[in-house]
Amino acid sequence: MSLKKKITKLITILLLTVIAAGLISGCTSNASNPAKTESSSRLDAIKERGYLEVVMEPYFAPFEFIDPSKEGQEQYVGSDVELAKYIADKFGVELRIVPLEFGAVLSSITEGKYDLAISALAYTPARAEAMNMSKGYYYPKDNPGYGLLIRKEDAAVIKGPEDVKDKIIVAQSGSLQELLVNEQVPEYKEFKRVSATTDGFLMVQEKKADVCSVSIAMAQLYIDANPDAGLMIVEDFEFEVDESVSGTRIGITLGEDELTEEINKIIDEVVSAGLYEKWYMEYTEYAKQLGL
Secondary structure (H helix, E strand, O other), X not given: OOHHHHHHHHHHHHHHHHHXXXXXXHHHHHHHOOOOOOOOOHHHHHHHHOEEXXXXXXXXXXXXXXXOOOOHHHHEEOHHHHHHHHHHHHXXXXXXXXXXXXXXXXXXXXXXXXXXXXXXXXXXXXXXXXXXXXXXXXXXXXXXXXXXXXXXXXXOOOOOHHHOXXXXXXXXXXXXXXXXXXXXXXXXXXXXXXXXXXXXXXHHHOOOOOEEEEEHHHXXXXXXXXXXXXXXXXXOOOOOOOHHHOOEEEEEEOOOHHHHHHHHHHHHHHHHOOHHHHHHHHHHHHHHHHOO
């Protein structure tokens, strides 16, 4: 074989080796990350798998709570649960509710573990940076907003945020109620965080805290169901909430714009038909019947 032919053969072998290495590398890359394709989206994945995973903290009546007479997925009830069912029906898939503590609800969406967070989420700037947030679907125009829960015996001394500088205040960790304390309560003795708002109610009731930052509607349900608890809402006071970012919203993993767009379309349907307001009123009565 001539030198020229040997060189040509050697070059050919080298080229084939490079091409083969590239193909193997490409196959390995795709095999290690099969879900990551340019055409895939979370909305496509939901429809392909046939179910929608919605995460919520089921201890916030009337939005989401547990009916102890039921089991499995049927035990989760509330106006937010009805919204989740409506969305799943629109997508033509099964609904699977995943119950978590509120802090885990937020982190699970920012990490992309589940599809939607439907858990009475209020807008905050931090949440808007960490996740996509839907349009608002519930605006408590004729219902109270956020205030302070205290013991009746303290009614004469606690009339607003300025009266808690020597008191222990409590709020649900990661909630709008916590943010409102940070922004609008100038001074306090100690600020405690709890995983569930009802834990804050009990802390005030048991004198482990003096004040709880609350959704007034939810707190009133608790007071009505527990008349001997000795609790009350501070009268003539509500936290200031920016109306431009008001409204209860759905949390979606950051960047899932197609899914967010579809959710917003469904919210428009729900709001225009007055469905959510209807569900809210129905489950307010439901929660009262359960003594929540």
